[in-house]
Amino acid sequence: MNHKYFVALSKEYPTIQSLCHEIIHLKATINLPKGTEHYISDLHGEYDAFKHLMNTCSGVIKEKAIALFETEMTNEQIDDLCTIIYYPLKSLKNRDYNNEEYRTIILYLMRLARYVTSKYTRTRVREYLEGGYDDIIDELLHAQLDEMDQHYIYHLQIIDTIIELEEQIEFIKILSDLIKYFAIDHLHILGDIYDRGSMPDKIMDDIIKYQRVDIQWGNHDVLWMGAYLGQEACMITVVKNCLHYDHIDLLERGYGIPLRKLMVEAMNKCPNANDLHAMEKYCYQLQVKLESQLIENYPELKMDYRVVEKVNAKLTSQEIELLEDLKRSFMNSKRLKEHMEFMFDHGSMYLKTNHNLLLHGCIPLDELGNLYEHACFDKKVKGRAYFDLVNQHIKIAYHEKQKESVDYLWYLWCGDKSPLCGRRIVLDKPQVEVKDYYYEYIHQEEVCEMLLKEFNLHRTYSLIINGHTPVRAKDGQSPLCDHRRLVIIDGGFCVQNQEKTGVAGYTLISNSHGMRIKTHHIHEGTYDEKDTEYDSEIIYTREHQEMLKDTKRGESVQERIDDLITLLDLKRRHVL
Incomplete structure (x- = not known):
């Protein structure tokens, strides 16, 4: 089996140079910072809220814009720029910008795109851009546009020509999509896409296109x-x-x-x-x-x-x-x-990823807080x-x-x-729902630690990440348990639940520096006219920045590197 595998792998990398090129590329990749992951739950068919969340990246895009431009732009100007990123076609249609203003917008978007894509390889960004001004954007992304020389003038001429050809709106849309695409590296959905809301089908359409x-x-x-x-x-x-x-x-x-x-x-x-x-x-x-x-x-x-x-x-x-x-x-x-x-x-019943356990509902327990034994398929x-x-x-x-x-x-x-x-839940006679003992015992740290160990998770910052149970924030409930080993992120995407939660959902965000949870305020009006407001709470900050090699994805990349190094040795010894 090993021999057949390496023969097949050799066809993919027929020369020593092609092997070395891929090893160099992968080794560089796993030493980049890990991408930003978003965790959301219980969307319940609320497509407009989901679409706005993906357009704004739960407020992350505005945070990055503020970090870059707060000393040179007013709050209103930053809001306008972010609105263009969220809804480019509608925003630009409603405003009559002159050529100089279009040039300024494109320059700001290029800077933000450079910032957002900085933790990704140039190859990955180019792969995303294929077919849409890819060469031009690639060159602008990796140019130092603050240098007042002929190279800088050359890049300004590119932007001015785009505007002269009346392609600026399409170009701005491509840049906006690029920023949104790379602001979230991976999306985890902890269940209940369907029911209650009217458009789970559109959510599924977008998820299928998104793929990650x-x-x-x-x-x-x-x-x-x-x-x-x-x-x-x-x-x-x-x-x-x-x-x-x-x-x-x-x-x-x-x-x-x-x-x-x-x-x-x-x-x-x-x-x-x-x-x-x-x-x-x-x-x-x-x-x-x-x-x-x-x-x-x-x-x-x-x-x-x-x-x-x-x-x-x-x-x-x-x-x-x-x-x-x-x-x-x-x-x-x-x-x-x-x-x-x-x-x-x-989909799956649960996922272990980057030291955390993701699941929708519960891990059934008995009245003593021990794992419940269930009769299942004999x-x-x-x-x-x-x-x-x-x-x-x-x-x-x-x-x-x-x-x-x-x-x-x-x-x-x-x-x-x-x-x-x-x-x-009794079907034919309304009664008070009786919850599993899990929902009672998860407030005890030792129980959560026992459950994490059951799934072979032993890190001090490992978390159980749950959906399914709306957090009644308006009654003082917190999505994060006091012992900080479990977080529930069902906060009320579903409009019917917002009356009892008092909020409009949560996004849990994990990046190379740590993890935080963002609370979505209930939104008034249409999403494309007014941005959602968020509150943010830090769950933990890492002592050392987490790199791709420290993640689950990094483990699979490292396995690939090891296989390629073995193949390189076989080729050099003329075994293959």
Whole structure:
């Protein structure tokens, strides 16, 4: 196997010079500062808020602009420049700039772009720029424009010619996109992209284009994943949720899933209700039947509490036909297929990255604060083994469509000992939710340390990073536990949650100097007219700057370097 691997690698680097070139490049790369990572959670379909977050990089772009220009620009001028970066086409359309002002804007943007891209290799920046003034921008990025010589005049002439050719708006857009792209090196989304808000599909479109992202599945995400795989309880719950929040367009126009047959059947069942209410009520009746069947079929899941009033769970022929029709629509939607395939391929139950543990919901505990042992696929598992087994069966559900694994997605959506839910929620009789003991014990430092060690994380600054549970900031709750070993970043992207949180979400930001959390103030008006305000709290500052070689990505790059050095030795000894 080693021989075959190095033969294949040799074809990629056929000469000693090509090998040395790549080793030199990779060794230089891992000694750059690590990129900036952003952690966000519980977006719940709020596309406008998500888009603004990505455009502003949670206020990081403005911070960098202030650091560079505060001695030469007023606050109002910095705000105007940042607005151009966030929304270049609209901002420039609304202002009548003369040629001198355009030149000034481009010069400021070039300086900011140089600052933002300074921790990346020139090769990586050029790869991003391919096809859009790449040679010109590359030259301007690496020029010393403060030198009053012929070289400086040459670069000014380039900018003036761009303006004379009336290409300045397109050029400014490319520069703005470059700044936004490199201001965040990697995005971690800790679950719940779907439900409540109206445009999770647009969030998924942007995430797929962005690529530098990982997802820790949330319970609302696995609900949609189950629906896509044809799991009937998940499917009808997705429809009911869309009806409840009045987002029929998401299904019908966004994903091409028609609801006309459902509406006709619902109106026959509930003739005195309006169409939306009738459809939601009918979906609820089907949900109770379908979940009752699952409870009976999988007694080991201990979900008897879920349906209090026992019902005749047998489906009528019309209900079977309706569900089969919906199933075909869900499973054959091309756009839903693209989104769910990305969700399966780029998602996981948890992620260990750069000494931190990322997960959406909880690590189930018992009443004593010990790891809860769960009966799962004929095995007794707890802690990390539980997560790994669930992760495995989600992949089996996706690739093999095995019924038991597909049905388990329903349990992950709503089960009281599900790592993604962790709440006892009764479907047919309103009751106070009972949370897993995890939410009680995480305020004890020794428990959080035990959980981190369970996932083989032992650093003094290792953190559990959680979503799922809205932090009631207005009641004095903090996203960061007092012992500073766990942070919860579900703060209220979802508009429906902002009344109880008092804020509009959190972004956790990690860079080479440390980690901090930014609180988003509730935004009034449209995002492209007024910037969001943020509060920032430092979680820790590193004693020494963290380089790429100190990160998880750096480990894989180092492995690549080691392999290339081995190949170089083989070539020099004429073994290959």
